[in-house]
Amino acid sequence: MPPPESPAGRRPVPESLREYGRGLAGGLLFSLPLLYTMEVWWTGFIVHPWTMIAYLATTFLLLLGYNHYAGMRHEATWAEVAIESVEEMGIGLIVAAGVLYLLGRITWEMPATEIVGKIVIEAMTVAIGVSVGTAQLGGSGDEDEQAKQDSPSDDADQDSGNASSSSNADQDDLAAQRQALRGELVIAFCGAVLFGSNVAPTEEILQIADEASAAKLLALAAFSIATAGLILFYIEFLKADPPSPERGTWVMVRHLGITYAIALAASALMLWFFQRFDGVSPGIAIAQTVVLAFPAVLGASAGRLLIR
Amino acid sequence: MTTHKNWLEWCVFAVGLVLVCGTLGYLVYDAFTQEPLPPLLQVTLAEPYQHLGHYVVPVTVHNHGGGTAQQVLIRVTLRVDGEEETAEFELPHVPRQSDRHGFVTFDRDPAQGELSGRAVGYERP
Numbered sequence: 001m002p003p004p005e006s007p008a009g010r011r012p013v014p015e016s017l018r019e020y021g022r023g024l025a026g027g028l029l030f031s032l033p034l035l036y037t038m039e040v041w042w043t044g045f046i047v048h049p050w051t052m053i054a055y056l057a058t059t060f061l062l063l064l065g066y067n068h069y070a071g072m073r074h075e076a077t078w079a080e081v082a083i084e085s086v087e088e089m090g091i092g093l094i095v096a097a098g099v100l101y102l103l104g105r106i107t108w109e110m111p112a113t114e115i116v117g118k119i120v121i122e123a124m125t126v127a128i129g130v131s132v133g134t135a136q137l138g139g140s141g142d143e144d145e146q147a148k149q150d151s152p153s154d155d156a157d158q159d160s161g162n163a164s165s166s167s168n169a170d171q172d173d174l175a176a177q178r179q180a181l182r183g184e185l186v187i188a189f190c191g192a193v194l195f196g197s198n199v200a201p202t203e204e205i206l207q208i209a210d211e212a213s214a215a216k217l218l219a220l221a222a223f224s225i226a227t228a229g230l231i232l233f234y235i236e237f238l239k240a241d242p243p244s245p246e247r248g249t250w251v252m253v254r255h256l257g258i259t260y261a262i263a264l265a266a267s268a269l270m271l272w273f274f275q276r277f278d279g280v281s282p283g284i285a286i287a288q289t290v291v292l293a294f295p296a297v298l299g300a301s302a303g304r305l306l307i308r
Numbered sequence: 309m310t311t312h313k314n315w316l317e318w319c320v321f322a323v324g325l326v327l328v329c330g331t332l333g334y335l336v337y338d339a340f341t342q343e344p345l346p347p348l349l350q351v352t353l354a355e356p357y358q359h360l361g362h363y364v365v366p367v368t369v370h371n372h373g374g375g376t377a378q379q380v381l382i383r384v385t386l387r388v389d390g391e392e393e394t395a396e397f398e399l400p401h402v403p404r405q406s407d408r409h410g411f412v413t414f415d416r417d418p419a420q421g422e423l424s425g426r427a428v429g430y431e432r433p
């Protein structure tokens with residue numbers, strides 16, 4: 001629990017206001033490129049409502065995952081995480097509507113389908129940005145520090161306690177590892193979507209994919225993986241693990257593989273949503289996925305570091 | 309469930325819930341009521357007016373269909389004394405159930421003849 005509590009056990013209002021402020025800043029920071037991209041506005045009225053609902057549901061799942069694994073309050077229950085996610089979606093919708101109105105992209109003369117479509121499509125990225133902003137832009141707060149230090153020290157305690165104990169404890173350890181891995185995967189996916197969605201809807205992806213030779217695509221994929229490796233293991237980016245001897249090459253290769261796979265999956269999903277796979281040959285579809293996976297893998301590897 | 313939310317957070321949650329449910333509800337309603345129709349375009353011509361020696365005709369394009377029309381080419385023809393004069397413009401998008409506005413200009417006075425307009429071609433996204 002955050003230390004500055006009022007007697008009733010509730011967070012003080014100024015504290016929550018600051019938190020919403022951080023969310024607003026994060027939402028705008030991460031989604032502004034999308035709010036200024038015309039392909040995104042068009043997608044808002046082109047896609048079928050069912051696709052839009054699927055998009056909404058996917059975003060909600062991402063928010064749940066992100067808030068559960070990387071949110072500010074690690075001890076939060078699923079109900080609390082769900083409430084937080086609904087709040088973030090609401091903020092996303094309001095912010096998207098406000099900015100689109102200011103930019104003149106929605107007007108009162110437009111039919112509801114067009115207005116709602118544009119708002120929803122923009123609001124979802126804003127919502128993820130709000131979530132990331134709330135959790136990550138804080139930094140200096142005591143509660144943040146505590147929350148982040150809590151889990152590693154817990155692990156360390158467990159490890160030292162387990163060293164001499166039974167296979168039961170080993171299983172616990174394994175379960176904890178699995179849990180941590182699942183968290184990293186969810187965060188990596190969120191990071192991939194957050195970064196990738198900035199360019200996914202643009203015509204440029206198709207153009208690059210169309211003109212690139214197979215050799216160039218292969219080189220781009222290799223470059224993407226190398227950059228991910230750089231961020232994850234070598235340049236001490238944020239909270240990156242320094243390369244250590246006990247951490248074998250095999251482990252690093254596996255991590256890189258998983259991260260790139262997540263980036264590819266997130267890219268394919270985004271391209272499908274922005275209808276970039278409609279009526280194109282499988283070769284072009286794969287080429288587009290590889291092209292988009294470059295920004296996506298940057299987001300995925302940076303994202304994975306945020307919860308370490 | 310132990311909760312530590314203050315009134316402000318509950319308000320934000322309530323507003324968020326209403327917005328999310330409202331949006332979802334609207335999308336579901338839209339999904340069920342939307343007919344699987346192609347884009348259907350209707351071109352309406354308004355009253356011409358004179359400007360710098362030309363005659364300007366405001367054009368409204370409405371899409372009655374179930375899908376967006378893209379790269380819509382609008383052509384308006386003026387027939388005066390058996391002679392034809394055409395003018396055209398292109399609209400990047402006309403979303404379903406939406407209006408888009410444009411203008412065409414003519415050298416001759418449309419009041420002397422007969423105007424007709426239609427969307428001569430468009431694509432689906």
